[in-house]
Amino acid sequence: MATDSIFFGNLVPSSLATRGRVEKQWLQHFSVKTKPMYPRLSNGYRARAALGANLKAVEIPRQWYNLIADLPVKPPPYLHPKTLEPIKPEDLSALFPDELIKQEASTEKFIDIPDEVLDVYSLWRPTPLIRAKRLEKLLDTPARIYYKYEGNSPAGSHKPNTAIPQVWYNAQQGIKNVVTETGAGQWGSSLAFACSLFGLGCEVWQVRASYDQKPYRRLMMQTWGAKVHPSPSNITEAGRKILQMDPSSPGSLGIAISEAVEVAATNADTKYCLGSVLNHVLLHQTVIGEECLKQMEAIGETPDLIIGCTGGGSNFAGLSFPFIREKLNGKINPIIRAVEPTACPSLTRGVYAYDYGDTAGMTPLMKMHTLGHDFIPDPIHAGGLRYHGMAPLMSHIYELGYMEAIAIPQTECFQGAIQFARSEGLIPAPEPTHAIAATIREALRCRETGESKVILTAMCGHGHFDLPSYDKYLQGNMVDLSFSEEKIQASLANVPQVLA
């Protein structure tokens, strides 16, 4: 499956099976400054309960948290797809600005959030932490359910938490344009929003099928001034090649990535942005968990269980990493539970191996839980969870045993979403319905056992543009797509054999 790599050169070895163990510490390549420590929480939360505390008075965190700094075992390096050596900063500079490359391999514990980024965050942050009292009542559960809601951002999800700093660092380096790919459009619209605020040009390659079928997200991007191209497009070599073979190609995320990366790699004033998976993206999302830590402390609650949905992993990492720090410090001991769709179960059914981040094999090799880079998930409604792999850092801490994972089929997710919408009022995006369904499972278990567990869950976005999915569910036309063992075995057979 290894094909020409546009930004790493075009000489990828035809066989990857002979690669020896990677010993080199890739992090040493990157020079980083020491930053002041973030003030630690001194104790558990219940001891410092402040009843009647005004959660909205909690301030926006001023630093992102880098979990890598606290890990006893550091994550494996990314490998250059041509040399199979750990990548160096300069290998990434065609795609990303220097500051983001530094953050990608930083071992600093806390990284200051630039003032300009904080200023934009303040448009919608701090985000609400809400006790789901009406849902608890509906379920007749003794559990106390809290959800952290990220849907009030202008783009409607947690994605702007990273889009804003990514665009800002690009602007600081004098970059004029950024490019990306998008499927349903959550990420593309977040990047368009960020570019409009900082005056950068923004071009988005949107998978043709979504471009035609989901016009609202596209219109949102255009309202913010972005150019949106259906992918495959005639603008790039990669797109033209696909169109020559199939003029009516519906496109795929893999093709869209290829197009965006090609444009970034061949234009000096243009860089590429990715909405999940990479370390610096997960880093930026920790603003969610840092804020939530303070909010939980302010009301005197300690989570017994933290639940979030996982596609690429950035939403889940954003909420959970700061709590994992507290867990590593022995202050709290929540269970950390990732929820993925049964149709795309990279953690629960995939392998932990080096694989490409994209379908065409143009990105670095990353050690991650993967279903195989050419695995095409069934068309479930949670488009944001249809990714063949899991963020390398998430995969690493899963291997270390710091979190667990389960998979839930989509009809159970939408059933839970209807219960949530009709009791709490907010209509979730299809992605967080997975976290909601898992939360409901646990709350019902508490009803049986009588335990009053504190459950904290990630409501990472609203479903305003996903209402046709709700319609399908309410009409009784939604089905659970069966997961084929043959399909995954065929796909896993194409994972490169890197002995790392």
Added chain:
Amino acid sequence: MATDSIFFGNLVPSSLATRGRVEKQWLQHFSVKTKPMYPRLSNGYRARAALGANLKAVEIPRQWYNLIADLPVKPPPYLHPKTLEPIKPEDLSALFPDELIKQEASTEKFIDIPDEVLDVYSLWRPTPLIRAKRLEKLLDTPARIYYKYEGNSPAGSHKPNTAIPQVWYNAQQGIKNVVTETGAGQWGSSLAFACSLFGLGCEVWQVRASYDQKPYRRLMMQTWGAKVHPSPSNITEAGRKILQMDPSSPGSLGIAISEAVEVAATNADTKYCLGSVLNHVLLHQTVIGEECLKQMEAIGETPDLIIGCTGGGSNFAGLSFPFIREKLNGKINPIIRAVEPTACPSLTRGVYAYDYGDTAGMTPLMKMHTLGHDFIPDPIHAGGLRYHGMAPLMSHIYELGYMEAIAIPQTECFQGAIQFARSEGLIPAPEPTHAIAATIREALRCRETGESKVILTAMCGHGHFDLPSYDKYLQGNMVDLSFSEEKIQASLANVPQVLA
């Protein structure tokens, strides 16, 4: 135009021209309890500036403010469409629960917000008051622009501020179902949201054209469990009558009101809810202005100019009435400016006269600025501003000289909305684009004069379901609909001649 009135009986006088002056004080019909006074702000705001104040720490107001209590001249009564006498509480009881009828004619200054309503408000309140720094910079203006954003409510606008208490008071009285009409769907979805939280049945008659063309709002209502009927429907006498004449009728708001009112009037366990115009609706919306007063005080700013869009008037009243109180008390002296569409200019081009609230003439007669109850506005994109009349209380204070009004065409509004979206990040609904366009006019005037006026404006909802309108504007296909003098004269000729 006076036809059978379903809930007031079917003997409407054929001529209304002989009616004498109404002297009776209608307010005396209603018994009200005395409530504790709301603590007054002791001084102007600048004197009490608290720099760096955390706006989000401001608490949700615990009382609504009733401007009628402070008016030196009380508003004229509503008239019974049959007797032309001021209406009595019992005349309204087929449609509304007792507590809302009391509020409709209350002379109390402050009315306690029930705890259960406050609890639901806390899902999204306090709403943000945001300084539009990036817009100021874009316009290069010395003005300081603040906007109060109501789009974070689960239904996406300010409408739930009144939907929640309306449904709660109905629930308290043992009512099982509520009905309403809706055009584009902002109000219907807010009522569906409220009903889902309090367990009431909800039926919405949606104008057929909108039902077909704007599926997302309908799907939102259905997700919250409401029944949505295209209007005209076969369910009601009124609907069947229309369908007999024209089986393919696209419907109108007037027809939809007739259908909803018929169902409420003929079912003992069902009441009717209205989303604007009436006093109790305006009352509930004052939570916006009360909150904003405290937020402005917290940051030490005094508004020189308050701008909001006006259709029925509830959003504008909600923001401005508490500030008008402070103005009447001599504490501040802002200009209060209402902005309406040039295609439906009830304040700037209408007459101040008794007229029906609906097209078919089934409601009480209300003295208000009106274009005539059978005026059909051109199909502008701001569906929420397409109402032939203005709230009676708004019309009254306009007559008293406490506020001013202007009209702006829709292309200027969308031009402003694009500037706003690309600098501030939030995409406004078509209605508040009118307030934004007027704000931009004023900010540009300040650039000429060098004045650093403080402008406060109402951003009453997001435009997530209105993106096709943005598309039309961006494609250059939006036009300003010309306002016909003949059309308004024809319509005004049908306003009943009540000498009140």
